[in-house]
Amino acid sequence: MIENNFVPGARIGNRGEDFLITDVIENYDGSKIISAEGLSELVKGMSFKFDSRIDTDIEVLDPVKTRIVPDEDYAYRRTKLFLETQLRNNTTYSKKITIAHKAAFDISHYQFDPTNKAFRLPRPRMLMADGVGLGKTIEVGIFLAEMIKRGKGKRIMVLALKSILGQFQQEIWNRFAIPLVSLDSQGIAQIKSELPANKNPFEYYDKTIISIDTLKNNAKFRHYIEKSRWDIIVIDEAHTVANSSSQRGSLAQFLATRCESLILTSATPHNGKKENFANLINMIEPTAIPRNGEYGKEDIEPYYMRRFKHHILDEKVRSNFQDREIIPIHAVLSQPEEDLLQIQQKIKFEALSTLNENTEEDMFGEGTRREKRDLLFSIGLFKAYMSSPNAALATVRNRIEKIKDAGAETNTAEDNLNLLGDLRDKIEKLIETGADSKYQAFKERLIQLGWNGRKNDDRIVVFAERIHTIKYIKENIQRDFKVNDEAIREFHGGLSDAEQQEYIEDFGKKDSDIKIFITSDAGSQGVNLHYYCNIMFNYDIPWSLITLEQRNGRIDRYGQTKTPYIYYLLGTSETEGLKTDLHIIENLTKKEEEVHKTLGDVGSVMNLYDSNAEEKRTEKAIAEQNEKFLEDEFDLDVLFGGESDVTDSKIEEDPIEEEYSLYKNDSDYYRDLIDQLKSEQLMQSNDATFVDDTYLEIKNTKELHRVLFDLPKTAKPGLNDIYRLSLDKDKVQKSIEEARKKKGEWSKFQMLYDLHPVMKYLMTKLEASVDKDVALAARISRLPEKSAWFIVHGQVANNIGQSVISDFFVIPVNFEGGLLKKPMPLKDFIAEYQIDKELATQHISEEILHQLEGLLPDVIDFANEMHMHQLQQVRQLEMERHIAVYEENLKHWTKTAKDQLQADLDEKGESNYWKGKLREREREIDTIISDTSQFYKDLKSLDQDPYLKVISVFYN
Structure with missing residues (x-):
């Protein structure tokens, strides 16, 4: 057993089966806990953990003992496929986008910025705080896709508002093919029927989505999460967890310690108070902000992205927003x-x-x-x-x-x-007596619009604050327009999570019977109401600009295809005092529109950044009869001394990095992959069919159905039905639009790309078809005579078990022995000798194979000494330069934290109560210092021996 070579990416044998190591944790005594994915038939697709103290016979491939086997396929297809699959399954270390741009969305470079920025940090953690309607869900999907590509996104948990669990789950699956198992009330009930009572669903399912309220209110779930860890946790609408003393806040603070990467999203990330912003940033990086709370924008800017519509200059992006039309309807009071x-x-x-x-x-x-x-x-x-x-x-x-x-x-x-x-x-x-002037004005406008609640009438959203108002509107519309129950829907926070998701999804479908959707402000955050709807009424006017902006953003958002018409129902009167109060309410609507066209951030008007606080300010204006309160000089030094909280709108000039390939396009690779699996009888001939160059149909066989057990039930075809995968983005996006036409449907097509679970399964199947101790040989006449070119994959992990170096390179040697030239990058070898072009298969004798195997000891020595060790030294220095900055920051943070603790002790430490409180703070500080120091130490540690695998050899 070569214990030092237990690194992610290594292939091992244990208990007669083959596995791929995905993670390694070192015990206090030097032994290892090894996480692995099954490769051989009996264990394929399953996850395992091995303790090297118990499983003492785990074998890691000794590259010197590699068996060299001739590739006899036409044009060396097997060798090229195996090498290409290794490259595609390999973790990437690019700081740019390498895979997410292939997902099903229109590329807008600004949406890549949060991910590119996160990759500049030791741990990719980020607050995505773009304004309403800019597509934060897409930004989350990009991050998840890139982290999965980097081998750091196996276990994911998303926390979202209960109203948008289904919407978020569908969006991430339809566009990125990332499966999230929903743990809403229905999902939990289903899991209870499928899993043993003591089974932790967060361990059984790697990728889940759940409401934070479900999590905080369920004691059993709290017990489960205390025993679980994730690669990534996403908290949507994170302003709801910003109060660290609340139940939601304390849960979020705890979850931040249970994951490697943390993504928070919110269009309103703070309430104008630095402490509130600090709570979110502290979850991302505990040492970013001094303990005394004194920080500036430069301290936290590395950890968040915040832009508004007017910051996005790309005309293509702007074309996905429509210019809205605001229509005030003035109702003279009766x-x-x-x-x-x-x-x-x-x-x-x-x-x-x-x-x-x-x-x-x-x-x-x-x-x-x-x-x-x-x-x-x-x-x-x-x-x-x-x-x-x-x-x-x-x-x-x-x-x-x-x-x-x-x-x-x-x-x-x-x-x-x-x-x-x-x-x-x-x-x-x-x-x-029907003397309600506002309802009469509302009714008259519906009549002017030709609306009767019939099948072909426009779909309308109506916002109202009070439940009694929602019921009042519904009753009056049903009486005056003879509308049935199916055509009108009430939506509010009192509904169950299943009802909220059902109503939102139903309203977004073309075949929906709902013609008027009356909602409280429970429907104003994160919900997509713009599909098949571009008319909205604010039946009452919220006394908060933030709430008003959130409401309007439900139909005025990225992807709206028609002009959004937003109506305001406003009372008017000439009575002294009352006239002023009504003007104050109307001024809120005018200010929101003014800000929409200029600043973009309505929170900056009152600088309260909290809807409840804004309502209080409006109440005060009404009490004071202050019609001009929105024009007052507000304190601009609330957060950063007058500096905006907006971040740079561009992180990378060229954010995408295409990875090199032996194939001219993805279509050719996937076609060869399918053909090879069929030729080796690893697939039946009718299990997969290319309908054309871009469209692949794959049957959901019993094996595939079992392996992909954790796909969303609605997205998964029945047994022997088909997955429809396409390289054509337009086709997939049209399919997403088509799915909106019918209730209960998800997109029939997904993107044909490496991250789709079906393709990952097929690529793993191809990889497993070559025994773990085998390298394929190919004879190429265009190489120098009597030379052999060994393609080697080298990996080095840090003490966290993360693969920090993963490199494919070539060792060129003479047949008689000795290095022909220095090791070269695989990319250069492919280009120089045109390995990616058509190759002619040639016979390889047993004598040549033995001769090639005899060269392996020298090849491995050359690989270690002349390439991997040098690469380790270069990477070690590079990492140490970066880590030195963070260690210096940690020292500074530690000093200020201890100084603040001493100051508090001197001021308040006389009573037993305060002594206890301060001891608690001291323990918290010591824990942060200890955890952070250990993390940096483990992160930069590259003292492991490289894991080497000989992939193939080309010779002449």
């Missing part, structure tokens, strides 16, 4: 509405007048003054009515019931039963 809101205004002004006379305290400051309670009640009543009469009626009725139950009537307006009763009666009469 007399009953004026009468009702005059009472509301009277309560407000009386409260304001008394507050102004009796106190200098801010009207929204601390205190329980009656006037303040009346002020807040009047504004709450105004906001409820601006949603709908039903929402206002529910507010008043609930208040009346609460006072009666508590027997707590007081002299405040909100506790005055006579006043509340009068308000209730007025609202009830208003509803009964």
